[in-house]
Amino acid sequence: MxxxxxxxxxxxxxxxxxxxxxxxxxxxxxxxxxxxxxxxxxxxxxxxxxxxxxxxxxxxxxxxxxxxxxxxxxxxxxxxxxxxxxxxxxxxxxxxxxxASNYSVGVNLFFHFNEYIASKMKEYKEYEVTIREIHHLQKVDKPSGTGITTAEGILASYNNLEGWVADNPEEKSKLNITSEREPDVVGTHIVTYSSEVDQIELGHIAHSRxxxxxxxxxxxxxxxxxxxxxxxxxxxxx
The missing domain is CATH 3.40.50.720 (NAD(P)-binding Rossmann-like Domain)
Structure with a gap:
């Protein structure tokens, strides 16, 4: 080609x-x-x-x-x-x-599993769901496209949430995406379901581009x- x-x-x-x-x-x-x-x-x-x-x-x-x-x-x-x-x-x-916001096969499997888990976890109101994404210092947009796609996968099941919000954990009516920028990080995305008694996480960490x-x-x-x-x-x- x-x-x-x-x-x-x-x-x-x-x-x-x-x-x-x-x-x-x-x-x-x-x-x-x-x-x-x-x-x-x-x-x-x-x-x-x-x-x-x-x-x-x-x-x-x-x-x-x-x-x-x-x-x-x-x-x-x-x-x-x-x-x-x-x-x-x-x-x-x-x-x-x-x-695609992310062309990694592994990330797209992560998206797929994220949607499935969200469809099950929505029934358990005691768990608060959040997203954390980490990229290299040169990454311009916050949150990343991959972070937003992850959020959309969750929001498809969570009708009680009014969209997503960037770096504002106090806004409980929306899904919070925390964006961090660090040296030499290719891309990390972690979805956390947290309750008073335990925590469930689904994550993807890229080792190279x-x-x-x-x-x-x-x-x-x-x-x-x-x-x-x-x-x-x-x-x-x-």
Whole structure:
């Protein structure tokens, strides 16, 4: 496959190594230093784009791909207020769009188990549920996209909670997500159910970015020849 990398930070470079090892070709590498070169790519010279950038750039990048015939895999977070617009663009242009807040297979199994546990724990009102997420110091958005996806999985069962709130444990009507930033942390997410007598935890700790990158390359391969909007549940049959 001819893959265009949009975003060439730590994740982009890891994706490049894995894609090349699997026999794919990197046709271009776009970042903030050469953003204008994105216009050189379209469906005739690119099989898929893998986009990992910042919240302020993500929607523009995804929109460009969808309107220029490039199937796009995006892992950027912090821009989901425009996600419905991206879906509409995909439909209008008969494009292919794959989005996940986290491409790790392990994290997506964590999401799956999180939803199942929440569906059972909702019956036990004595347990208070909270989320804690820890990332590296360069992580811009708080809470992380993975933290928000985890919260949404819980809220689907907890009708008594009025959404989620960031770093405000005193707001008992909402699900609290505590965000921490530390050096050399790839990504940690922990869901805790706590009562006066005991505590139950479900967690995922990433040891490297390789799992995220592998999932993104898998998604680009899977998206080929498809049309529509997809996510990890579709690819993993969860």
């Amino acid at each position: 001819k893959i265009l990398l949009i975003g060439y930070g730590k994740m982009g470079k890891t994706i490049e190594q894995l894609a090349l090892a699997k026999g794919h070709t990197i046709v271009g590498k776009i970042d903030h230093t050469n953003a204008e070169e994105l216009q050189n790519y379209n469906g005739s010279n690119t099989d898929a784009a893998i986009e990992f950038t910042h919240p302020e750039a993500a929607f523009g990048n995804v929109s460009y791909c969808l309107t220029n015939g490039i199937p796009v895999v995006s892992g950027s977070t912090g821009w989901l207020d425009k996600f419905d617009e991206a879906k509409q663009l995909c439909d209008q242009n008969k494009g292919a769009f794959f989005y 390789t799992g995220f990158a592998e999932g993104a390359v898998m998604a680009a391969e899977w998206l080929k020849s498809r049309q529509g909007v997809y996510g990890m549940k579709d690819m993993l049959n969860l």
